């Protein structure tokens with residue numbers, strides 16, 4: 001092993017080691033976000049809409065894992081480069097890089113909503129310790145090439161040690177990223193909640209309301225398969241015993257509620273299909289669940305909304321916010337402070353213990369997870385998280401439809417083939433779905449029975465296919481007569497439009 005790679009490995013090993021140590025100190029102390037988490041979240045908060053969408057397109061819901069790996073790779077690359085750039089093999093440059101990285105991570109930690117000094121000082125301390133270690137290693141005679149020529153054995157052993165340290169450090173850092181981003185099993189399951197029976201249960205799904213076709217999205221999306229989109233690099237863990245909801249702003253009296261208060265209320269249950277504004281036409285950032293919760297209206301009425309208010313800004317424990325028009329929270333739809341999803345408490349990834357769900361609006365303007373407060377305010381006075389990042393302040397869901405079967409350039413046999421999918425126009429409802437082949441005339445599809453206008457509706461079309469290459473397309477019509485537009489628009493700033501199509505080969 002050359003002295004050159006030894007120096008590079010020393011840079012890598014010390015950077016990874018300091019990082020892993022800082023992670024461990026902050027994590028074990030429970031004082032706030034670790035440095036990788038803080039940098040990741042600060043980065044996410046500064047991500048422009050096009051980059052956010054690109055990340056979701058490239059990595060889907062694994063975007064957080066990709067970001068974590070990316071941060072570690074960049075840090076490792078800088079550390080190695082700093083080591084390699086050393087002429088004198090003194091490692092002073094590498095030490096400077098470690099200090100700079102530590103200062104960046106410390107600044108990120110300080111600015112996180114759940115961060116602060118207690119989580120910041122270990123990052124700085126570990127960075128400084130790492131830098132000192134590098135200077136010490138660099139001034140040891142082992143890294144002096146002339147000395148090395150005459151002491152080959154010692155050099156080999158020392159470098160072996162350094163590389164072992166480097167590999168160990170990278171393994172620890174990688175392992176903590178996997179654990180932190182929730183890609184390994186969480187250490188503790190959330191406490192089960194004593195869920196009351198709803199005073200008004202969700203509609204029963206009739207036999208014809210849920211089609212069972214291989215490849216077709218089921219009417220109810222199982223919790224484990226429900227898409228997850230949020231800015232939280234690490235899933236917030238909220239203690240149900242100390243959780244409170246604060247309702248304030250343009251109200252006659254502030255309302256504060258504990259989880260026990262909330263669970264003691266008259267809760268209702270409703271089917272609502274949630275979907276993300278970043279969902280591409282034909283995408284899978286959409287799911288349907290049975291939610292149990294308290295109508296938001298109930299707490300707003302209790303607080304007494306003042307004249308002039310037109311928006312409720314819901315905030316989460318981790319600094320996210322959503323601007324929801326007051327009107328949709330006060331009308332008779334099932335806008336809920338939800339505590340359960342498909343019969344169990346919310347999974348941590350979906351907002352445990354309490355989140356908002358509003359039929360008819362994209363998640364970014366309504367569906368705040370890990371809810372902490374509702375501020376009654378005005379669109380003219382306040383802006384929400386994504387509004388500050390180039391997305392529209394209002395986000396009603398656009399009518400859309402998707403082909404689930406057949407998917408991918410599968411080879412079909414000539415003759416009758418099942419074409420099936422889902423269509424949605426939350427709080428309006430789907431009146432019709434049509435399919436066309438190779439740009440020909442629109443043909444009506446059969447709809448599953450309507451369970452609720454707030455959810456998606458499955459559809460099926462029996463297609464008599466002729467041999468050859470074909471393109472299938474779908475469009476939906478709402479109960480209000482609106483026909484899904486062919487006009488193509490991207491997801492920014494308020495949701496994608498256009499028709500979903502799939503290409504198939506028929507033998």
Ligand SMILES: Nc1nc2c(c(=O)[nH]1)N[C@H]1C(S)=C(S)[C@@H](COP(=O)(O)O)O[C@H]1N2
Pocket residue numbers: 226227228229230231232274275276277316317318320349350351362363364367368369370
């Ligand atoms: N606290 C918090 N709540 C949030 C978000 C977030 O980033 N943080 N993202 C919103 C967005 S953009 C969507 S689409 C939905 C997704 O909810 P899900 O992950 O349960 O599917 O949550 C919303 N609630």
Ligand SMILES: [Mo]
Pocket residue numbers: 229275276277278362363364
């Ligand atoms: Mo979203």
